[in-house]
Each structure stands twice: as structure tokens, then as C-alpha cells.
Amino acid sequence: MDTIEAMRAFMAVAHEGSFTAAGKRLGFSTKLVSKYVVQLEGKLSTQLFNRTTRSVSLTDVGLAYLERCRPIVEQIDELEDLVQEKQSSLAGLIRIAAPTGFGSNNLTQALAPFLQAHPSVDIDLRLSDSRVALVEEGFDLAVRVGVLRDSTLIARKLADMPLIVCASPDYLTVWGRPGDPMALATHNCLIDENPADATAWRFRTGARDFVVKVTGPFHANAPAAIANMAIAGLGIGRCPLYAVARSLGNGSLEQLFPDYDTEKFGLYALYPPNRHLTARVRALIDHLAKYFSSK
Known part of the structure; x- marks a missing residue:
């Protein structure tokens, strides 16, 4: 048995929670991953995983073994990488x-x-x-x-990734275009929950920094969701540029307050x-x- 390969198989199953997923990650068959783990358990004379038809989980011994074998495998990977660094190509x-x-x-x-x-x-x-x-x-x-x-x-x-405040032409036609950032307090805003204070939108003009507290009917943890709801006319969104660049280019969204600096991601x-x-x-x-x- 190749102990290092068996340890790699064990670590992959522990990370993936599945023999099949571990095999895909390693490029091995499920059968070979299972064989490695069984051989490792036999060598150690202990059970590393609790197995049912629906789940695989570490035993207490398996968890302790994982913590100790991870640095060993990483050190071996480092040795291999040191050799690779001397070669002309990366792999x-x-x-x-x-x-x-x-x-x-x-x-x-x-x-x-x-x-x-x-x-x-x-x-x-x-x-x-x-x-x-x-x-x-x-x-x-x-x-x-x-x-x-x-x-x-x-x-x-x-x-740097600038944040763009934007809305669809349809929304602006129905609800009006806010004249400055302070007017956002009276609009439906679409809230990206990723920032720590998601409802505090920061702006800067000249030497003046200020925060506008916003509210709205839609919250999400993904900028793409915010951008899509803004395109649909549901409110005003604040998104990183990558999420709205195409929509700004084709006119389905319009940037608001271009003369104000926003917080940058x-x-x-x-x-x-x-x-x-x-x-x-x-x-x-x-x-x-x-x-x-x-x-």
C-alpha cells in the first residue's frame, strides 16, 4: 500500500464527505478511493469513518488523524513543488x-x-x-x-472594484431620477448583504464624506441578483462594476451620481x-x- 496516496484519499473523503466526490477530486475511481481508505484503516487497526448509505463522517479517531496527517501530506507536496520550481514548466x-x-x-x-x-x-x-x-x-x-x-x-x-449606483430606465420613468444621493432615502433600494453595514451607502464629493441610510424590498447575498432586480425595474441597486458593466453598456441600466465617489470594494x-x-x-x-x- 502507498501510505501517502492512502492519506491523500482519506483527506479527500474527509473534505468532500463522499467517496465518489473524493474520487472525482483526485481523478480516481470510487472503488480505488474506498480501497485506499480500507487499507489505511486496516494498517491503523481503527475505523476512520462512520459510514451509512447516505453519509460519511469522521470518527473521533479519524478527526484526530486528519489533523495530524494534513501537515505531513502538505510537507510532501512542498518537497515535490520545490523540485518542480527547478523545472521550466509549472504543473x-x-x-x-x-x-x-x-x-x-x-x-x-x-x-x-x-x-x-x-x-x-x-x-x-x-x-x-x-x-x-x-x-x-x-x-x-x-x-x-x-x-x-x-x-x-x-x-x-x-x-480596486468601484461600486456603481444604478437603476433601469423604466424605474426612473416611474419613480423619478434622484437628484443627489440623499434622495435615495425616499426610493426603493436593493440591498446587497455582503458588506458589514449593507444599508449604509457611503459617498464622497470634494472633501465631504457622508452616509445615506437606505431601505428596500429586496435583499440578497449576490451582486448578480441585485443587478438583475435593478434591470427588472424593482429598485435602485449598488453593485461592483463587474456585475453591471454589460448592462450599463447596453442601456438596460443607467449609472446614477457619476460625479460622486462611492465606496470601493x-x-x-x-x-x-x-x-x-x-x-x-x-x-x-x-x-x-x-x-x-x-x-
Whole structure:
């Protein structure tokens, strides 16, 4: 039995909660993943997972083993990466977490030239509008848009992402165009719940900073949802530029208050502080910074 491969299989099942999903992640058959885990349990003379027909969960011993085998496997990966860094080409898997709207469009456009330049690199991109635990779920990198909350993760800013206040022509025809940001208090506003204080919209003009408290009938945790409701004429939205750029271009949304500066979101790459950054991950972060800073 290859103990390291068995440990990798065990870690994948623990992260995915499924032998089938672990096999897809590793490129193994479900049968081979199960075989590795059974052999590992036999070698250790203990049960690492509780198995039912519907679920797989770690036993107490399995949880303790996971905590101890993860750094061992990571150290072996680091040794392999040190060898790879001496080679002329990058190779290996990069697991990335990203928000759904940005990840499915803007991020994939940025990843395409990187993959073309490095054909031996594989990318596993997982999209979710919920924040993920990078270390626990086995991700190398997260790409996030917004104001960073307190975190133990290391963040590299890739670019600024301005927030655009906008509405559809139909909404403005029915409800009128607000003359300045303070008038937002009398309008239906669409609330993106990602910022810490989602109903406090900040503006700046000259040396004056001020906040407008807004209310409205629709709340969501994804900028794309806010943009779609604004296009439908349901209210005034505040979205990062990437979510509304196409709609502003085709006229389905109009920008409000272009003479006022709004709060800016940042586009960030985040990674765990205690994890060795492989050559391929460093190269990808550098590529993303160059790509998005030029937009």
C-alpha cells in the first residue's frame, strides 16, 4: 500500500464527505478511493469513518488523524513543488474558491490565458456566494470581492472594484431620477448583504464624506441578483462594476451620481498564512494581479 496516496484519499473523503466526490477530486475511481481508505484503516487497526448509505463522517479517531496527517501530506507536496520550481514548466492542481457571479465570468476569462500558458496546471474552481474555510476544505486560494473582514488569511489586493449606483430606465420613468444621493432615502433600494453595514451607502464629493441610510424590498447575498432586480425595474441597486458593466453598456441600466465617489470594494486573493505557496499558486496570483490591474 502507498501510505501517502492512502492519506491523500482519506483527506479527500474527509473534505468532500463522499467517496465518489473524493474520487472525482483526485481523478480516481470510487472503488480505488474506498480501497485506499480500507487499507489505511486496516494498517491503523481503527475505523476512520462512520459510514451509512447516505453519509460519511469522521470518527473521533479519524478527526484526530486528519489533523495530524494534513501537515505531513502538505510537507510532501512542498518537497515535490520545490523540485518542480527547478523545472521550466509549472504543473499540478490549484483549487480555487470564488463568488458565483465574478467567478463564472470575469475570473474564468482571467484563468483561460494562464491555463493556455501552463498546460500542465489543472484548476479546480468551486463557486459559492458563501464564504468557505480554505484550510478545512482543502483550497489553495480564494478570490473575493468586497471589504475584507477580520481574518487570519493573507490577502493580496489584485485591483480596486468601484461600486456603481444604478437603476433601469423604466424605474426612473416611474419613480423619478434622484437628484443627489440623499434622495435615495425616499426610493426603493436593493440591498446587497455582503458588506458589514449593507444599508449604509457611503459617498464622497470634494472633501465631504457622508452616509445615506437606505431601505428596500429586496435583499440578497449576490451582486448578480441585485443587478438583475435593478434591470427588472424593482429598485435602485449598488453593485461592483463587474456585475453591471454589460448592462450599463447596453442601456438596460443607467449609472446614477457619476460625479460622486462611492465606496470601493477590493478584489483580493487570499491564502492561508501557514501554507507554503507553491510555484504554480504564486504564478497564478501574479498573473491575476497583472490581468485585473490592467482592466
